[in-house]
Amino acid sequence: MRKVTETDLPGVGARFDLRTDAGRSVGVVVHQSGRRDLVVYDERDLDRACESVELSEDEGHTLGEILGGSPVLEHLDDAIHRLEDLVISWITIGANSSLAGMTLAESALRTRTGAGVVALVSDAGSIPIPGGTERLEPGDTAVVVGVPPAVKAATRLLTRPG
Amino acid sequence: MHIGGDLLIVELGAVMLGLAIVARLARRVGIPALPLYLLVGLALGEGGLVELPASAEFIEAGAEIGVILMLLMLGLEFSPHELVVNVRRSSLAGFVDLVLNAAPGVVAGLLLGFDPIVTVLLGGVTYISSSGIVAKLVADLDRIGNHETSVVLSVLVIEDLAMVLYLPIVSGVLFGDTLVGTIVAVSISLAAVLVILGIAYFLGDRLSAIALSQSSEALLLTLLGVTLLVAGLAGRLNLSTAVGAFVVGVALSGDIVSHARGLLLPLRNLFAAVFFVFFGLQVDTRLLPGVAVAAAVIAAVCVATKMITGWIAGGRAGIGTPGRLRAGAALVAHGEFSIVIAELGIAREHDLGALAAAYVIILTLVGALLYQFSDSLFDAGHRRWRRARRLGSGGASTRT
Numbered sequence: 321m322r323k324v325t326e327t328d329l330p331g332v333g334a335r336f337d338l339r340t341d342a343g344r345s346v347g348v349v350v351h352q353s354g355r356r357d358l359v360v361y362d363e364r365d366l367d368r369a370c371e372s373v374e375l376s377e378d379e380g381h382t383l384g385e386i387l388g389g390s391p392v393l394e395h396l397d398d399a400i401h402r403l404e405d406l407v408i409s410w411i412t413i414g415a416n417s418s419l420a421g422m423t424l425a426e427s428a429l430r431t432r433t434g435a436g437v438v439a440l441v442s443d444a445g446s447i448p449i450p451g452g453t454e455r456l457e458p459g460d461t462a463v464v465v466g467v468p469p470a471v472k473a474a475t476r477l478l479t480r481p482g
Numbered sequence: 483m484h485i486g487g488d489l490l491i492v493e494l495g496a497v498m499l500g501l502a503i504v505a506r507l508a509r510r511v512g513i514p515a516l517p518l519y520l521l522v523g524l525a526l527g528e529g530g531l532v533e534l535p536a537s538a539e540f541i542e543a544g545a546e547i548g549v550i551l552m553l554l555m556l557g558l559e560f561s562p563h564e565l566v567v568n569v570r571r572s573s574l575a576g577f578v579d580l581v582l583n584a585a586p587g588v589v590a591g592l593l594l595g596f597d598p599i600v601t602v603l604l605g606g607v608t609y610i611s612s613s614g615i616v617a618k619l620v621a622d623l624d625r626i627g628n629h630e631t632s633v634v635l636s637v638l639v640i641e642d643l644a645m646v647l648y649l650p651i652v653s654g655v656l657f658g659d660t661l662v663g664t665i666v667a668v669s670i671s672l673a674a675v676l677v678i679l680g681i682a683y684f685l686g687d688r689l690s691a692i693a694l695s696q697s698s699e700a701l702l703l704t705l706l707g708v709t710l711l712v713a714g715l716a717g718r719l720n721l722s723t724a725v726g727a728f729v730v731g732v733a734l735s736g737d738i739v740s741h742a743r744g745l746l747l748p749l750r751n752l753f754a755a756v757f758f759v760f761f762g763l764q765v766d767t768r769l770l771p772g773v774a775v776a777a778a779v780i781a782a783v784c785v786a787t788k789m790i791t792g793w794i795a796g797g798r799a800g801i802g803t804p805g806r807l808r809a810g811a812a813l814v815a816h817g818e819f820s821i822v823i824a825e826l827g828i829a830r831e832h833d834l835g836a837l838a839a840a841y842v843i844i845l846t847l848v849g850a851l852l853y854q855f856s857d858s859l860f861d862a863g864h865r866r867w868r869r870a871r872r873l874g875s876g877g878a879s880t881r882t
Contacts, residue, residue, distance in 0.1 A: 327629075327632045328564070328567070328568070328571075328632060328636075329626070329631065329632050329635055330559075330560065330564055330568050330632075330635045330636055330638075330639045331559035331560055331564075331617075331635060331639070332626060332635065335627065335632060337629075347627055349626050349627050352739075352740075353740055357626060357627055359627030361627075365802060365804045365805065365857075366629075366802065367628055367629035367630055367801050367802050367804065367805030367808075368628055368629075368804065368805065368808075368857070369624070369625065369626075369627035369628050372624050372626070372627050
């Protein structure tokens with residue numbers, strides 16, 4: 321996370337500022353009423369708000385989602401999270417994977433690698449805790465859990481031929 | 483009785499219409515309307531253009547309600563927690579503000595030969611900026627996001643808190659006749675304020691939950707009833723009604739606050755205007771020429787001291803030169819509280835009323851303009867300074 325400076329505005333709410341690498345400053349004033357002001361600071365006078373746009377709470381949420389990308393997808397990007405000894409990996413199923421198109425039962429992924437598929441994510445939606453009849457469609461994402469060597473093996477099977 | 487009643491209504495109607503015209507004019511020119519309401523009061527008062535025989539009493543009662551509502555709304559802006567945090571963080575800026583800006587009033591009081599109590603009151607008049615006018619200027623000019631605004635607001639919070647201690651003290655001093663009597667009165671006042679603040683701090687949430695109602699009518703009446711009662715009792719104890727109302731505002735927190743604000747705002751605007759008219763009415767306009775020079779000099783000094791206050795407070799918060807100037811300019815406007823303080827001493831020293839009226843009118847207008855144009859003033863000054871430096875170095879180079 322980038323460094324954000326928070327400043328109290330007594331009687332109004334709080335202000336959050338962020339300096340960009342390019343040297344510009346942007347900020348958000350969060351009013352007690354829920355109203356937000358999106359503020360852009362002057363290039364020459366970094367304390368002066370040269371532009372201020374009033375947003376309702378709802379508009380603020382929408383803008384935040386657009387700017388941040390979907391927060392869920394953001395997490396997919398960094399692929400692997402460590403949970404104690406377990407690893408969770410988000411694997412895009414390769415088109416030339418030998419398992420592509422098979423159902424989970426046919427792939428026998430868990431018996432072969434020791435890693436389990438806990439969710440399948442596709443454009444159509446996601447299937448948490450998929451059953452044996454769900455298919456490993458190329459291009460979809462399989463969320464795989466296991467100890468690191470098992471997940472590594474599963475990743476190889478799901479992305480490469482043979 | 484009926485004829486008198488009709489005249490009262492006619493007078494009130496005429497006064498409000500007059501205020502409406504003034505408010506529209508102020509809006510067009512881009513200055514705060516409050517000091518102009520004061521001018522209307524001056525024009526109608528003793529030695530003024532027209533007198534108001536029938537409505538004077540009503541206006542006086544309205545003015546008292548105006549003070550109470552102004553302080554109630556101010557208190558609503560803050561939670562007790564926020565006040566405590568702010569005092570810890572900005573106490574130095576607040577201290578600088580107090581010393582620099584009370585001094586001109588106190589010195590002027592001594593030079594003008596006012597008695598000690600009136601001198602202390604004049605110190606209060608010059609010290610306290612107008613939270614109401616400043617907040618409105620900041621919002622109108624869209625400067626809430628500016629970095630110096632948090633500094634300005636913090637200083638104002640400290641000032642408001644200082645008022646909460648100052649008003650009971652001077653009320654006690656005005657009330658007590660002997661030294662011992664004065665000390666007792668002041669101690670009782672302060673103790674009572676601390677007790678009420680303590681109740682607000684610890685029980686505020688629970689009391690707010692009880693007061694909250696779905697019916698806005700019931701809520702409005704509850705709020706007004708409680709506030710007037712507490713303020714009135716505080717007044718009976720010589721604590722100043724204003725402080726009572728402020729504390730009620732601070733004690734209310736949570737969901738009730740936004741409802742209360744919406745309900746009270748139109749009432750506050752109406753009665754605050756009445757308050758300014760009333761103060762103007764009390765001032766003997768024939769005294770104005772005599773105090774004009776003094777008021778102008780004190781105002782000039784205070785513009786400087788408030789600018790210095792903003793400069794110092796802004797510097798401590800790491801704000802750049804233009805922002806520090808804006809912080810200073812924002813603090814220049816004086817208004818409702820200077821008048822509330824002057825009101826306490828007007829019976830003791832008639833000059834104080836005229837002086838405070840002139841002072842507030844000058845500072846509010848100057849402050850509003852300075853705050854609006856401080857950036858262009860800074861740019862102009864900066865350009866001139868650079869040109870002068872270039873010319874200076876150019877001259878030096880031709881000589882070598």
